[in-house]
Amino acid sequence: MTETLIVGLEVHVQLLTNTKIFCGCVNRFNPDAPNTQTCPVCLGHPGSLPVMNEEAFRLSLITALAINCEIAHFTKWDRKQYFYPDLPKGYQISQFDLPFSHDGWLEVTSEDGSRRKIRINRAHLEEDAGKNIHDETGRGNDSQVDLNRTGTPLLEIVSEPDIRSAAEAKSYLEELHLLLTFLGVSDCNMQEGSLRCDANINLHIGEGDNKVATPIVEVKNLNSFRAVEASIEFETKRQSKIFAETGRKLGDPGVSKETRGWNANTNKTTAQRGKEDAADYRYFPDPDLIPVTVTAERIAEVKAALPEPPATRRRRFETKLGLSAYDADVIVNQGKALADYYEEVVAISGDGKQAANWVTQDILREMKERSLSIDEFPIPAEVLGTIIQRVVGNKITNKSGREVLSVLLSEADEDQKIEVSRVDALISERGLEVVSDTGALEEAVKAAIAESPKAVEDFKAGKQQAVGAVIGKVMRLAKGADPKAVRELIIKTLQEM
Numbered sequence: 001m002t003e004t005l006i007v008g009l010e011v012h013v014q015l016l017t018n019t020k021i022f023c024g025c026v027n028r029f030n031p032d033a034p035n036t037q038t039c040p041v042c043l044g045h046p047g048s049l050p051v052m053n054e055e056a057f058r059l060s061l062i063t064a065l066a067i068n069c070e071i072a073h074f075t076k077w078d079r080k081q082y083f084y085p086d087l088p089k090g091y092q093i094s095q096f097d098l099p100f101s102h103d104g105w106l107e108v109t110s111e112d113g114s115r116r117k118i119r120i121n122r123a124h125l126e127e128d129a130g131k132n133i134h135d136e137t138g139r140g141n142d143s144q145v146d147l148n149r150t151g152t153p154l155l156e157i158v159s160e161p162d163i164r165s166a167a168e169a170k171s172y173l174e175e176l177h178l179l180l181t182f183l184g185v186s187d188c189n190m191q192e193g194s195l196r197c198d199a200n201i202n203l204h205i206g207e208g209d210n211k212v213a214t215p216i217v218e219v220k221n222l223n224s225f226r227a228v229e230a231s232i233e234f235e236t237k238r239q240s241k242i243f244a245e246t247g248r249k250l251g252d253p254g255v256s257k258e259t260r261g262w263n264a265n266t267n268k269t270t271a272q273r274g275k276e277d278a279a280d281y282r283y284f285p286d287p288d289l290i291p292v293t294v295t296a297e298r299i300a301e302v303k304a305a306l307p308e309p310p311a312t313r314r315r316r317f318e319t320k321l322g323l324s325a326y327d328a329d330v331i332v333n334q335g336k337a338l339a340d341y342y343e344e345v346v347a348i349s350g351d352g353k354q355a356a357n358w359v360t361q362d363i364l365r366e367m368k369e370r371s372l373s374i375d376e377f378p379i380p381a382e383v384l385g386t387i388i389q390r391v392v393g394n395k396i397t398n399k400s401g402r403e404v405l406s407v408l409l410s411e412a413d414e415d416q417k418i419e420v421s422r423v424d425a426l427i428s429e430r431g432l433e434v435v436s437d438t439g440a441l442e443e444a445v446k447a448a449i450a451e452s453p454k455a456v457e458d459f460k461a462g463k464q465q466a467v468g469a470v471i472g473k474v475m476r477l478a479k480g481a482d483p484k485a486v487r488e489l490i491i492k493t494l495q496e497m
Contacts, residue, residue: 022050044089069104321352348385
């Protein structure tokens with residue numbers, strides 16, 4: 001029987017503002033000093049009044065436009081009422097029936113390598129709750145509450161149930177994470193809770209009029225790409241097994257939605273509670289906050305200032321700079337800073353493919369070995385571009401270019417400032433310039449052949465690989481010679497002997 005996986009993701013993104021969404025408390029991750037970033041407003045003391053953080057709304061507007069949402073010209077605030085220890089007011093200020101944005105989409109890469117659009121139902125702004133801290137030592141059952149996070153600006157991005165595999169869900173989340181960091185609206189640090197995800201999962205079983213659905217399960221607070229993928233894989237198997245054994249389906253008496261948690265230690269979901277409906281939250285308009293209006297002129301202004309999104313940048317790297325889809329992915333997926341570095345290297349070197357080879361191989365390897373980000377990397381893009389330019393212009397070989405880079409990295413380790421002029425100075429000091437004097441190259445080839453009687457004998461016996469030993473000697477005698485030209489000249493000389 002045909003089973004189709006149906007997944008929708010709710011992604012919660014903490015915004016990079018200086019202060020919280022409705023008060024002046026600092027917006028900063030600070031688990032070492034709990035309950036020190038609070039005030040009467042975010043604690044919900046009687047008589048305290050919230051005031052909207054305009055920067056939080058601006059960052060939300062940037063994000064919504066970047067994920068191709070329609071922007072509402074009028075939006076209001078609502079109280080979502082529920083009772084947890086980490087929600088001091090007893091309600092969360094959110095948006096219910098009039099979110100500020102709706103009907104967007106995000107392009108993702110499917111498992112077969114094709115790209116398709118996942119529709120986005122809405123993106124709305126709300127305040128975050130605090131954090132419950134549970135004793136995980138096994139010595140007790142104490143739980144504590146840290147309200148530092150209470151009131152942090154939170155953007156909730158809700159997809160339509162368009163995702164059809166665990167891998168595609170991971171791809172969607174990775175692409176959204178990358179876009180948000182490109183925009184600079186959030187640091188998206190999943191370990192600190194800056195980006196969290198809830199996955200709504202069920203199966204459609206059968207075809208046509210006989211199709212039925214398993215009960216929808218919402219897996220809460222997934223805080224890694226792997227957790228999202230693994231929880232969906234687990235739920236797919238669990239729901240399929242339960243349906244095969246019981247036939248329970250959505251719509252049956254007593255069958256309702258369910259909220260489950262993900263246990264990364266056991267790689268299983270566990271039941272938490274029944275899934276709430278909107279009516280359970282008793283939404284009503286917040287009487288303390290005025291609605292927000294957005295003009296068409298402001299929307300156009302923000303849209304015009306949007307940076308180039310990752311998906312568009314990948315396509316441009318492929319179509320304009322001749323990169324493979326793989327190389328474009330590697331560069332862009334490292335983040336905006338590396339993509340900007342690469343583009344500067346291309347501008348100076350004049351060769352997109354060569355620049356991609358150096359950046360994806362040499363630079364990323366050195367960054368990994370040195371545990372550095374591209375912003376900390378000691379070789380400026382202008383310097384790398386100049387090295388590649390000398391290679392492309394046949395002034396030096398690729399091997400010599402890498403020697404220059406290696407020396408520059410050593411000098412940077414000694415706290416020397418790396419200047420562009422140092423590239424040509426090193427080429428001159430080390431005699432790395434490609435030998436263009438054919439007479440000098442011919443003399444070097446003759447000398448190397450004279451020193452290699454065994455290699456000559458092997459070559460004449462049909463062993464083409466024997467020229468390797470001769471090439472090595474020529475390269476030592478004529479430093480900077482082009483290996484390809486050297487090989488051709490050696491073979492020609494040996495054939496004429």
